[in-house]
Amino acid sequence: MKCIASLLLACGAFAQPAYAEAPALRLASLEWLPYAGPGLPDGGMSGAVAKAVAARFGHAIKMEYYPWKRAMQVGGNDPGFAGYFPAYHTSERARQCHFSAPMGQSTVGLAMLTAAPVTWRSLDDLAGVTLGVVLGYSNGEAFDDMVRDGKLSVDASVNDTINLKKLLAGRVGAVVIDKAVLRYLLASDPALNKERARLAFGARAVAQLNVHVCFQRTPLGLKMKQAYDAALLQTDIAGIENAYFEQLDRSLNATRR
Numbered sequence: 001m002k003c004i005a006s007l008l009l010a011c012g013a014f015a016q017p018a019y020a021e022a023p024a025l026r027l028a029s030l031e032w033l034p035y036a037g038p039g040l041p042d043g044g045m046s047g048a049v050a051k052a053v054a055a056r057f058g059h060a061i062k063m064e065y066y067p068w069k070r071a072m073q074v075g076g077n078d079p080g081f082a083g084y085f086p087a088y089h090t091s092e093r094a095r096q097c098h099f100s101a102p103m104g105q106s107t108v109g110l111a112m113l114t115a116a117p118v119t120w121r122s123l124d125d126l127a128g129v130t131l132g133v134v135l136g137y138s139n140g141e142a143f144d145d146m147v148r149d150g151k152l153s154v155d156a157s158v159n160d161t162i163n164l165k166k167l168l169a170g171r172v173g174a175v176v177i178d179k180a181v182l183r184y185l186l187a188s189d190p191a192l193n194k195e196r197a198r199l200a201f202g203a204r205a206v207a208q209l210n211v212h213v214c215f216q217r218t219p220l221g222l223k224m225k226q227a228y229d230a231a232l233l234q235t236d237i238a239g240i241e242n243a244y245f246e247q248l249d250r251s252l253n254a255t256r257r
Contacts, residue, residue, distance in 0.1 A: 024062035025054055025224075027213065028075030028084040031065055031159070034184040034248055035086050035104070035211065038065050045180075045244045046086035046211060049103045052240055053231040067158065069136040076216060082224055086211035088138045097217045098225040101232050102210035104241060107179040108139050110202040111164060118174045120204065123152065130155055132163035132175040139176050140207025161185060161192070168195055176206060180245075187252045 027050070029036045029043070036044035042051055043063045050061045064081075066074060075084025076097055088106070089099050110131075112118045120126050123146055135156040138144055146152045155172050157163050163175040164185065179201055186196045213228060215221040 024060040025050075026062045026064065026081050028071040028078075028081055029063045029065055029086070030068045030071045032068075032086070032178075032181065033188070034180060034244070035106075035178075036063070036065070038063075041244075041247065045241055046104060048244050049235065049237055049240050050085065050213065053103075053228060053235050056231050056234060067136075068134070072136070072214075076214065081216070083213055083215040083221065085213040087214040088140075088209045089212055090138050090141055090144070093138075093214060095217075097214040098221050100213040100215065100225055101229040102212060103232060104211045104237060106209045106211055107205050108176060108207045108209060109179060109205045111167060111175040111177050111182050111199055112173075112202055113167065114198055114200045116173070117200065118202065123206070126152055126174075129153070129173040130171075132157060132166050132172040134158070134160060134163065138209075140209060143176070143206055161189060164192055164199070168198065174202075177201075184248070187249075 029047070031037045032044070034040060034044060035046045040047070042048035043061070047061065047063055054061050064074075065071070071084050072087075072093075075081045083097060085100075086104065087093065087099070093099070110118055118126070118129055123143060130153045133139060133147075133154045133156050135158055143152070147154055154176075155163075155166065157166065160175070160177050160181055163172065163177070164182075166172045167175050182199075182201055186192050186199065192199075213225075215225040215228070
C-alpha cells in the first residue's frame with residue numbers, strides 16, 4: 001500500500017491542501033461508455049466526476065481499464081490500487097469494499113425490438129423472456145436474486161454491444177442495459193446507428209441505481225472513502241454530467257457529419 005499511503009500522508013486524507021507532487025489516486029475501471037472508457041474525454045463521465053473531486057485537493061485520478069470482473073479483482077485486492085469504479089451498490093460488494101457516497105445515477109431498463117415489444121409490470125412477468133446481460137454486471141439486487149434463483153433466463157455476453165447485436169438478430173428477447181449506455185451506443189456505433197429505428201428503451205425501469213467508487217476494505221480504504229465523500233459534497237455532479245453529455249453530443253454530431 002506504499003503509493004496509497006503516500007497519497008494520504010501527502011494530502012492528510014484530503015483534509016489538508018495537497019502537495020503538487022502527491023501521487024494520483026489509482027482506480028481500476030472498465031469500458032462502460034459513456035460512464036468510463038479510455039477513448040473518452042476525462043476517461044468517461046464518471047471519470048470526469050472523480051477528477052473534479054480530486055482536483056479540489058490538487059490530485060489526479062489514474063484510471064486503468066480491464067474487463068469488469070477483472071477490474072473488481074484488481075481494484076479490490078491489488079495494494080497498488082485504491083479501489084474500482086463506477087460500481088453499483090450490492091450487499092455482497094458492501095462486504096468486500098467501502099462504498100463512496102453516490103457519484104451519479106444509472107437507469108437500468110430493457111432495450112427491445114420495436115416490432116416485438118416486451119410488456120411487463122413486475123420482474124416475474126419476464127420469466128419467459130431470454131434476457132441479454134453483461135457478464136459480472138449487477139442489475140439491481142431484485143433482478144440479480146431472481147437470476148441466481150433460476151427464475152429469470154439470461155444470456156451473458158462480455159459487453160452491451162454484443163447483447164444489442166444478439167437482440168437485432170433475434171437471439172434474445174430483450175437486453176438489460178443502462179439508458180445512457182444505450183443512448184451513447186446508438187449514436188456512436190455505426191452498425192447500431194443504422195438499426196436504431198428497430199430498437200427502443202422500455203418505459204419501465206428494471207432498477208434505479210447509484211454509482212460509486214468501491215474503495216478497498218481496509219482501514220486505509222475507509223479513510224479514503226470518508227475523505228472522498230467529503231469532497232463529493234462540494235461537487236456539482238449533475239452539472240458535470242449535463243456538461244459532459246452536451247460535449248459528447250456535439251462531438252458525435254460532428255463525427256456523423
